[in-house]
Amino acid sequence: MTSSQPIDTQNATATANSNVPLWKQQDAEPFLKIENITKKFGEFTAVDNISLDIYKNELFCLLGGSGSGKSTLLRMLAGFESPTSGRILIDGVDMAGVQPWKRPVNMMFQSYALFPHLSVADNVAFGLKREGASKHEVKKRVAEMLDMVQLGHLGKRKPHQLSGGQRQRVALARSLVKRPKLLLLDEPLGALDKKLREETQFELINIQEELGVTFVVVTHDQEEAMTLSTRIGVMNHGVIVQTDEPHDVYEYPNSRFVAEFIGSVNLFEGKVVEDQPAHVRIDSAEAGGTLFVNHGISCAPEQIVHVALRPEKIKISHNRPDQTENCIQGVIEEIAYMGSLSVFKVRLPSGKEVRVTQPNFTRHMGERFTWEDKVFLSWDEDSSVVLTS
Template sequence: MSDTARAPVCVFAPWDDIQAKPLIQFQNVTKRWGDFTAIDDLSIDIYAQEFFALLGPSGCGKTTMMRMLAGFETPTEGKILIDGQNVAPIPPNKRAVNMMFQSYALFPHLSVADNIAFGLKRDKMPTDQITARIEEMLSLVQLNKFANRKPHQISGGQRQRVALARSLAKAPKLLLLDEPLGALDKKLRQDTQFELMDIQEKTGTTFVIVTHDQEEAMTVASRIAVMDHGKIIQVDTPAKIYEEPRSIYVADFIGDVNLIEGNVSRTTEGHATISWAEGQNELTGIARNDIIPGSVATLAVRPEKLNIYTSRPKDQSNVIKGKVLDIAYLGNMSTYVIETPTGQQIKAQVANTRRIQRRQITWEDKVWLSFTETAGVVLNQ
């Protein structure tokens, strides 16, 4: 072993530190338009240097939250604080906040460099400082070679980076991104997600992104707020949102999941067991303390947590029997749709470590699925 002690890895989790002061605070914020409530008594803290995602279906209120942060809308009730200051009386152009729209809103007649410089010139920054800042931003987004081109002379992904550079040029405390990658094709969108993360880390700017793309939120965010009908259903890290959903809604909204409803037959510390179908084994998963025997509950288990066998596995507590109804080949993995004798369909995903010709399981085969007692979560709401 080396004589030099390795420094401990610092985990970024200010939300777990009771001494940490939030950069953004929504305090009992409600937003109404007539009889319609877009945001319903919402409270949330967002910390400096977070990459925070607001995730939910269309109409859930995530864009309204962002517009209130930017100053384009005002709360009907409650307060929004940035750095401890109530921002209600501060107009949008005076806030230390910038917003990047899905359309990018670049000026077509200006070069890449002049687009980046636009806000700096309006603020009457000295010319030498503007030049230095443009160079810094071009380097950050790796577009130095394209400084003199017009927006129509560069690709969609490059225009997205110009819009990002322009948004960051004034060094805002907070950058709001409204579906920023929605106009890009899937491959470019995936590549750009990592670029966004890298830029956010380099600048230390707090990013708040609005998206309905679950994969995008899971990739870029330090924490995700899952929203529905103007309320935040769960705020957590991507890993906890996926592995430890606190409601059926969150489990079902994020990724692919099997939902198996049954009656709770017994509970032990941290686990609950459900009886769900005649002729099938009872199933056990992780559970909170409010799950009680005799109640109705739903076991949520991800398809990739399930193993699939051609004969009944031994010494497995969670076993489901059925037959192969369908198979979807996805290249790196295959999804098997298994139909139980009662007609319920359950998905299992298996990595394709063998070539197709060597597979053992095919349509109509009788199979057994199994998963560990920590793979699924038993939910009652």
């Protein structure tokens, strides 16, 4: 059956792409475009030729250790540092020469930088008053933001009368009240304790989704980046070494650095003995056998590679499983009960230590393990990934 109605190809494409993230759409324009940005301090290169596209309404995390260049990159986006070379475009506008206060950007600092002598409401209103907004507009927007961060009843308090989590939300409200197109957050939850940090992460996600503001977050905390972000850019020595969604960064790291930096991982060094399009076999002296991975790689014959295997992918048992590959034997040296999971450190005959984690689904453990037990470790062929760098 055909229709005489003309097809609206533009709307059809938009509908088809509605559930596809912008960074996966070929025709999507990035909201923040970083082109070949380099920043040098004398002979030291803090940021080294980075190019990155971030899209509207993303909550993008720059993740890295101390000295990786993530905060320097954030400061260049804010205008507090000038690039040595390269350029930054926000919503299609080149930021070269644009002063920080003239950019459609606001920044939330780790220290929160609240004015101790001002009330909560006056802290949030400060930027609007400096811009000359009317009293009615200031009052309205401050009230809206305080309600959004659930502090509407604390507007008259001073910062010293608030908890750490409340001060964090005041700083967030102050950063958002001017309605920036882009909000930069430098270690925003670093000053909070673990439980409060976990609770605040979800509050931050909800606020970002409600406002639709693009967030770029700098953090060194892997769990925080995994929880918050739509995508993660992992930084090392001034370079972004991998950009992906959290699941892909964790499950498919592109290097040993990323595999070790994100979560816990076991790495087995070995030599490629069979490389097919659909699978690869690695002879590993460390593992004490042949490792089979059901994906191909691009490498030289007999190249030395590493097989990355997450601890939770490994099965542990007293009896040998019915498989000849991806099965190794060792002795339990350490056991740690962590509540939701148990951690085992198993020593192989090669001396290699393997970390295994098991979830504690019930109060009563099934198969019991103790120190010095001889055990078998096994895993599925799709549980590991081969790393060539």
